[in-house]
Amino acid sequence: MELIIDRVSKQYQNHIAVDRISAKLQKGVYGLLGENGAGKTTLMRMICGILQPTSGSISFDGMDVSEESYRAALGYLPQDFGYYPEFTGQDFLLYMAALKGLAKPQAKKRAAELLQLVSLEDVAKKKTKTYSGGMKQRLGIAQALLGQPKLLILDEPTAGLDPKERVRFRDLIKELGAECVVLLSTHIVSDIEHIADTVLIMKHGQLIWQDRWEDERGSLEDFYLQHIDEEVRS
Amino acid sequence: MNQFGVLYRYEWKKLLGKRIVWISFGLVVLMLAIAVFSPLWGGYYIDGKYMGTNYEIHQEDKTYAKALSGREIDQNLIAETINASRKVPKDLDIHYFATDEYQTYARPYSEIFVFLRQMTGMMTSELMYSWEPDIDDLFVKRQNYLQFWWKKLRLSAGEITFWNNRENQIKTPYIYQEYGGYDAVFSCYQGVGFFMLMLIGICLSGVFTDEHTRKTDQIVLCSPLGKTKLYGAKMAVGISFSALSAFLLLAFYTLCAFCLYGAEGFNAAYQFRDALCSDPLSCGQALLIEFGVLLITTVLVSIFVMVLSELLHSGTATLAVSAGLLLLSIIVRVPQQYRVLAQIWNWLPWSFLSPMNVFGNYTLSMFGHYFTPWQAVPVLYLAAGAIIVLIGRPVYQRFQVSGR
Structure with a gap:
């Protein structure tokens, strides 16, 4: 199980959003840190195949990002996305399950499991337009897990969640990391400190640091701020 | 196939969940009801002298027409x-x-x-x-008048021979039959089509673009079937919606017209309605052909609207283009001396709503055969629809989520 990002760049006219990033991600949780505009979301979109790189290639277990089989192995939670207001939570998951190619009985079973996992089973039959921000975020996490993905891309997964839910989802992501490749981005450094095996730091579209994070190194937040500052000074 | 069925069902749910769809549909029904009832409202005046209600005048005319039937x-x-x-x-x-x-x-x-x-x-x-x-x-x-008319239309010698042969197939002597209900339907047919195409523009311009404005495209396009089967499901829903709406609205309008003006006249020669038509058709046959033509036209326009919306990435811009084309078809008339241009213009979906164009004299010549507009155009529309679907597919698949 390996995600290979090979010299991937994304250029918009005069602006380079992602600059020749290469990485090999294996089973485990990868925390992606970086300031706003560092290129995290752009990189994640390219990994999800919804944004074409200007150059470079992305593959997962030999499958190119453009292939349907690649998308079948993928679960994606975007940073900011909408819902269908006329759908209930259950409708939304069944619709997403159909998009992921799940057969009807399997889809129903999986949707019920996930609604329970994200504590939305009581409001499963309510329309999503009545959901709070946190409930919508939990529904988003549920849809990302629908197809039992081998590659899970989570852009700010804990945004909008209350502290209790955050801790629960941190644990869940950690569990998922034992089974698949999880790449998550967040502004909350402590989230990454708790669950990520490997930390990646992006700045101005470049990957400036990538290594396993050991507790002996001290505080990740301090390390991150220090690293960013060093980069600024240099 | 199973997933296609589920996606198709949910796409319907998305479409019918939009308030604008119901409001537009309701307004079109209201407009059609007004269109069919309005000739009977009010009084008939000549030089300020009251001659009776329009309904009374109509009833008297109908009695006379029935006497001649x-x-x-x-x-x-x-x-x-x-x-x-x-x-x-x-x-x-x-x-x-x-x-x-x-x-x-x-x-x-x-x-x-x-x-x-x-x-x-x-x-x-x-x-x-x-x-x-x-x-x-x-x-x-009649023959002299037709020859004059065909010359004015710049018909070729082959076309004139073709129409002469069609003319000879018309059963004579003509037998008059009261056909008020059919006349009412034909009279407003272009209006019905106009409202239909407006409805399609309003309701279907968001089928694809709503995914972008709601930002659901990110999760949809990275799912295994989001770039393949979903495109087909969305297209199928748009086409079904158009065809079903056209059928329901036509059925509603025709039923109202038949109830008010009578349902007699299925076998009346279409020449009572349009004397310059050389097709050996009855009013009933012509109406069925018009129904079929409008259904196929709505299918083509629905495909056009959906693909255009994906090209422009804007429901509003798509609606503006659709409405603009509809208005142009009403305003612009291509002079008959520009034969090819006039034929193309008359055969465009927005102009082809008029029965005069459906049963007009321009033909399509292929493999030594001539085809009337109502024979040729629906086939051309289906072919054009298939091509537009194929053009739209890569446009949809290559959509890039960026800059949000």
Whole structure:
């Protein structure tokens, strides 16, 4: 199980959003840190195949990002996305399950499991337009897990969640990391400190640091701020 | 296939969940109801003198038309008609309709009088009054009028031969049948089509673009079937919606028209409605053909609207283009001297809503055969629809989520 990002760049006219990033991600949780505009979301979109790189290639277990089989192995939670207001939570998951190619009985079973996992089973039959921000975020996490993905891309997964839910989802992501490749981005450094095996730091579209994070190194937040500052000074 | 069915069902749910769809549909139903009822509302005045309600006038005309139903257009009937019309005093200060002579003698034959005038091209009453009624001369005059008309349309020699052959297939003598219900439907057909295409523009311009504005495209396009089966499901829903709406609205309009104006006249020759038509069709057949043509037109326009919305990435811009094309079709008339341009313009979906174009004289010549507009255009529309679907697919698949 390996995600290979090979010299991937994304250029918009005069602006380079992602600059020749290469990485090999294996089973485990990868925390992606970086300031706003560092290129995290752009990189994640390219990994999800919804944004074409200007150059470079992305593959997962030999499958190119453009292939349907690649998308079948993928679960994606975007940073900011909408819902269908006329759908209930259950409708939304069944619709997403159909998009992921799940057969009807399997889809129903999986949707019920996930609604329970994200504590939305009581409001499963309510329309999503009545959901709070946190409930919508939990529904988003549920849809990302629908197809039992081998590659899970989570852009700010804990945004909008209350502290209790955050801790629960941190644990869940950690569990998922034992089974698949999880790449998550967040502004909350402590989230990454708790669950990520490997930390990646992006700045101005470049990957400036990538290594396993050991507790002996001290505080990740301090390390991150220090690293960013060093980069600024240099 | 299973997933396609589920996606198709949910796409329907998305579409029907939009308030604008229900409001637009309701408004179109209201407009059609007004269109079908309005000729009967109010009173009929001539020079300020009240002649009766429009409903009463219509009922009287209908009684006269029914009295003529089943009669052959023969020497006796045309002589009766012309002689009756000659009794109406000339050089009057008042409208002929207000004279006792018209009401007593000519009005019972008004349907035949109008038919004869349109058949012969004698567009002024004076010409008609001076005409010595002769059944053989009627057909000579018709033939001359058709030749004049075909020449004006710049038809080729092959086309003229084709239409002459079609003309010879028309069953004569014509037998008059009251066909008020069919006439009401044909009269407003272009309006029905206009409302249909507006409805399609309003309702379907968001089928694809809503995914972008709601930002759901990110999760949809990275799912295994989001770039493949979903495109087909969305297209299928848009097409089904258009065809179903067209069917329901046409059925509603036709039923209302038949209830108000009568359902008789299925077998009446279409020439009573459009004398310049050389197709050997009855009013009933022509109406069924119009139904089919409108259904296929709505299918093509729905595909066009959906693909255009994906190209422009804007529902509003798509709606503006659709409405603009509809208005252009009403405003712009291509002169007949520019034969090819006029034919292309008349055969575009927005212009082809008019029965005059559906049963017009331009033809498509292929492999030594000539095809009438209603034979050729639906096939061309289906082919164009398939091509547009194929063009739209890569546009949809290559959409890039960026800059949010």
